[in-house]
Amino acid sequence: MAALLVIEDDDRIRLSLALALEDEGHAVREASTAEDGLIAQRKDPADAVLVDLMLPGVDGFECIRELRRTDDVPIIVISARSDTHDIVAALEAGADDYVVKPVAVKELSARLRAVNRRVRPAASPVPALVFGELEIRPEAGEVRLHGEPVAVTRTEFRLLCELAEHAGRVLSRQQLLERVWEYSIGDERLVDVHVGRLRQKIEENPAAPRHLVTMRGLGYKLLR
Amino acid sequence: MAALLVIEDDDRIRLSLALALEDEGHAVREASTAEDGLIAQRKDPADAVLVDLMLPGVDGFECIRELRRTDDVPIIVISARSDTHDIVAALEAGADDYVVKPVAVKELSARLRAVNRRVRPAASPVPALVFGELEIRPEAGEVRLHGEPVAVTRTEFRLLCELAEHAGRVLSRQQLLERVWEYSIGDERLVDVHVGRLRQKIEENPAAPRHLVTMRGLGYKLLR
DNA sequence: CGAAATCATGACGAATCAATGACAACCCTG
DNA sequence: CAGGGTTGTCATTGATTCGTCATGATTTCG
DSSP states (O other), X not given: OOEEEEEOSXXXXXXXXXXXXXXTTOEEEEESSXXXXXXXXXXXXXXXXXXXXXXXXXXXXXXXXXXXXXXXXXXXEEESOOOHHHHHHHHHXXXXXXXXXXXOHHXXXXXXXXXXXXXXXXXXXXXXXXXXXXXXXXXXXXXXXTTEEEOOOHHHHHHHHHHHHTTTSOBOHHHHIIIIIOOSSXXXXXXXXXXXXXXXXXXXXXXXXXXXXXXXXXXXXXOO | OOEEEEEOSOHHHHHHHHHHHHHTTOEEEEESSHHXXXXXXXHSOOSEEEEOSOOSSSOHHHHXXXXXXXXXXXXXXXXXXXXXXXXXXXXXXXXXXXXXXXXXXXXXXXXXXXXXHHHOGGGSSSXXXXXXXXXXETTXXXXXXXXXXXXXXXXXXXXXXXXXXXTTSOBOHHHHIIIIIOOSSSOTHHHHHHHHHHHHHHOSSTTSOSSEEEETTTEEEEOO
16 A cells, blocks of 8 residues: 555564554565664655664654654654653654554554545655565556665556556466557567566566466466 | 534533633534534534443534535544544545544643644645755745845746645646646746746756756656 | 476667766746 | 856767577476
8 A cells, every 4th residue: 555664672562563564465674773864764765654762772753753854754653651740741753653562453454544635635655566576666666675765667667567456367478468569460479478467577486477367268367 | 712513422521621722712502413513513514523332322523424425524533442443444535634532632622632633724825845955935926046036037936836836746848838837838948948948047056956857758846 | 208388587779768978959047 | 239157969889788589497297
C-alpha cells in the first residue's frame, strides 16, 4: 500500500512489525537507530514513518523534531509508555499519532490510512505494488529490490507493470504483445527475450525465478 | 483554542469533559445524541468533533459517516472500547483519531492540535520545497543552491516547480509541455533543452544529476 | 528412451533516445 | 533602437535499447 520506514531498536519487535506490515501489503524499510532512520528517510523518503520513543543515542522525540525540520512525512509513534506526558510531548514534537505497544497491525494500518487521508487530500493514491522484496512504483517509473532501485528499461517496465496489475494470473504471450507492445501480430519469442532480461534484474536467482514464473505452454505470471 | 463539539450521551462524562476542555481554552458545545450533534454541526460548524461510539439511536459509526458526507471537520472518537475491530471500523468510517476512555485532557488537546496541523495546511502559506541542498520557493520565485540564490529564467522556474510539485514522480515530456508551456502539440525535444539548461544551474555535476534525473523512455523526475 | 515441442540465453546490427552546442527569432529594458 | 538575455529549432553525437536469430537447455509425450 505504501512505503514505510520503521525505526525501532528492539530487533524482535522491529522484525515482527515489519513482517506483519508487509503482509498488509506495505513496503517496509527498517532502521534500528534514529540516526540511521534519518539518513534512510533523507536518502529515500518513505510515505510514512513509524518510530519508537526509546532509542539508543538520539531518542525518539529528537528524531521526530529532526524529521519535521525538513520533511512533512506522516509520523506515528509506537511506544510502550502510555504516560500522558510522553504522548503530549511526542505529538507536540510533530508526531501525527501515538499508539501504545503492543499494537494490532490492523489498527496500525487503519491509523496510517487515516493520517494519509489528511496528508494527501489531492495526490492520487497510486500505491506501490509490493511483491515481497520486489517493489514496483508505477508513478515513479521505478523498480526496487530490497529497497534498492533497479534500472529497468521502458519495455521491461511496462511488461512488469502489466504482469503486476494481474498478479497471480497467467498472461499469454499474445496478451502481453497486445498490451505492452500494442501489436496484434509479431513474434511471440520477443516476450521471452524481455522476460529473460527482466529476470536478470529482478530475480535473485534468474534460473529459479520466485516472482516472474513461466507457465509452460500458457505464458507468464507474477507471484507475490 | 478552538470551537469543539462533544457528542456523548453520558451526562457526567460529557460535562466533565466539556469543563476540562474549557479549562484548556476551548469553546465547547455539547450534544447527547448523534442526531443533535449532526444538527448542531450543520447549523454552526465546530473546528473539531469529539464523538462517543455508543450512542442511543444512531450510533457513533453512523454519525461519523454522516458527518463525513458533507463535512471535512476533524473527528476524534472517544470510546470505552479498545477492540481493534472498533478502532479500525471507526477510522475507516472517517474518524481521524481514536482514544480510549478514560482520557487525559492534555492528551486530547495534543491530539486535537496534531490533527489540526494536518487539516489546515493553509496556516503555512507555501512550504519551501527542499531537495537537499536545493531549495525552491514558489511564492518568492526563487531557487537556492546551498543557500545561494541561483538565477533561473521563467520557463526554467516553471519547469522546476512543476517537477517539484510532483517530486519523485515521472512526468512525461508531453505532460510537461502541457503544464509548463500549455501546448498540446510541439516538439518534445524542447523539454530536453530546458532540462539541460536547468541542470547546468542547479546540479553540482550536470553530467551526473542527483535531483533532476532522466527516466529514459518515460520522461523526467525530481528527486530529494 | 528418444523425438518433438517449448523455453532460455547470448550475440549483434538496427533503431531509438537523450544530451549538447549552434543559431536565429523574440523579447524586454534602458 | 540597440543590446543582453531568453526562447524555440535543428543537427550531430554518443549511448542505450530493441528485435531477430541461432544455439543450447529443459520439459512433454509417444
